Amino acid sequence: MNKIGEAILASGKRLKYVITDNPPRGGMKYTYFAPDKSYVIQFFNDPSKVDFNTRSRIEAIIGKYNPTLPESRGGSLGNDDKLAAYFEKRFCWPTDIVVSPEFGLVSPAYPSNFFFDSSASQLLDLKGKDKKSNWFTSKNRKYLNKSELGDFRSMLQMSLLLSRSIRRLHQAGLAHSDLSNNNVLIDPKSGNCVVIDIDSLVVPGLYPPEVAGTRGYIAPEVLATMELPRTDPRRKIPGSTTDLHALAVLIYEYLFLRHPLIGPKIFSTVSAEEDDFLGLGPQALFIENPDDTSNRPSNLKVTVKDLGPEMEKLFMRAFVDGLHNPALRPSAMEWERGIVHAWDLLHKCSNPDCSSKWFVLHDVNNPVCPFCGTKIADKEIVRLTLNSEVRGHKGQWRRLSELDAVNNTPLFKWHTHSNIFPDEKADLTMQAYICRHNNEWFLINSHAEGLLSPQGNPVPQGQAIRLTDGTVFRASRDDRGTLINVKIISV
């Protein structure tokens, strides 16, 4: 019954697509699929709004701002094949412009792990539906099979990948401008996410797109001023600081499975619409605001405090200090850093039935899973504190972060060097690992150059350092090599 359409691309290439009644429709565009589903063709709901500005913006997005294409093939400056391949997995970036039958876009189809298969739910037929994040972060979660839900660690991993993707956009001066649960597909099972709907990006120097945004993710200042004319200087339009609001909302939802602003407080009794407008816009209030608890649900069990002081601080900046003051919101890179540090303190919950399975052990005096209340089974916590030398002050060290080790915990270059960060360029070669042998702890050098013993002697590859409470050693004699303090805490 379905008709086949043919799109002519700007490159002259022709592509077929299946015309369906009621195609999937977003706020701006609707989508048709390729006969073999390998790509999608999208047209605008209102073609009359596609003007010169839209076209030049989309050309720039597909070309010189494209992080999924190496520079050698017209992609963004400095992008090599490896980085392009990395970001190709993280974004569903449009690849071409459709010129006929009307202006539109070609994008690759999402990888298959972002579609449910028939085993996703016993109660619903979800086969072939895309994995929008609110399947996993709302009450819909209960309709999915446990095998789909992932755990706290996979949610933390997705938070990291998403922060990295947004940082990559912002680093190039781009902003997504409509980040939301609809525009980030997640696969908690594998801990992966992909950012979609790239065409409404804000591109430096070009006229910004007209996006309304999505309820729950629109920054409060955008919502509060959206009725003002576009030319009014008080009107706030989407950009990187509003992305940072949406990013924080998404991370909060992934980690806590609830929305950070939607709580019990009634903002208006006039109508649901006005109540909502005030509660997400001009009067938005974090449900965990420590000074004003009027929006706090009575049954909050796990809170931002349970992620450790660094993550807590980031959330406070996002939803207390920065909620109505965009300049104070944490950058995507700060989220990356905070999440990496939280990652290093992950512990496996000893309760086999715990739905979160992992938690951040930030308080060694209370090593209890906040999700299920179970104490860790380990007898000891091995905590390495990583310090970096203060520049220009030889011998002065500053605490950088902490890493909890169990048997086989690996150390990477970002642990042995303070100037290396685990980003998309990171070297994933294990430098050293922790080993428990005959009730003693050791650090075994596998690939590290310049590892020093506590006495300051070189430790060649294949050799080990014995770790006891109070051991201090240099992970690398390099300038930016870290100094590691070992604490072994009995539980």
Add this chain to the structure above:
Amino acid sequence: MSDFARRLPVYLLLDVSGSMAGDPIEAVKHGVRALISELRGDPQALETAYLSVITFNSSARQVSPLTELMLFQEPQLHAGGATSLGAALHLLTECIQREVRKSTETQKGDWKPLVFILTDGAPTDDWRGAAAELKATKPANIIACAAGSGADTTVLKEITECVLLMNNLSAGDLSQFFAWVSSSVKLSSKSLDSKPGANIELPPPPQGFVIVP
């Protein structure tokens, strides 16, 4: 998100008068079934939309009370009798009064309900009072669809500004209508974008349907 999520009440007012007997009523049943299955596959709709079905022939009856999608039971529909649109509108007002949560000091109110009316004939009862009241108090966003040439669009215009006309009562058109209802509900549950008093956004009507000016 679950505890404080607002509901989007959706009311279907379906004409089950004698003229709907046979293929049309089968197509309506099929359409309702398809609608439920579509909406259950959309996470936002599944989370927010609640559905009720009111049928009308010689009288009006709420065959399905406002129910969340996962618990919704498909109603038994039988065609026969007259077209008591007035009674259906009265019942709608009553159901909205009773079922839709109001915003109060202690309770988060529901979103303004979405109402879809499907009728193929001219009302046989007194409908004016109920229509005027709905139009004046606007307790819901109402979309009326006149099915086939026998339907009276001027009556529907008295109820709401938003009236669609579909060519005939064919299974194809009816199934398109329900598919469009599902797109409308999906779009509404997504783009509840907090502009108090703003008009709701609806997807373009299916091919062959015309908007009655």
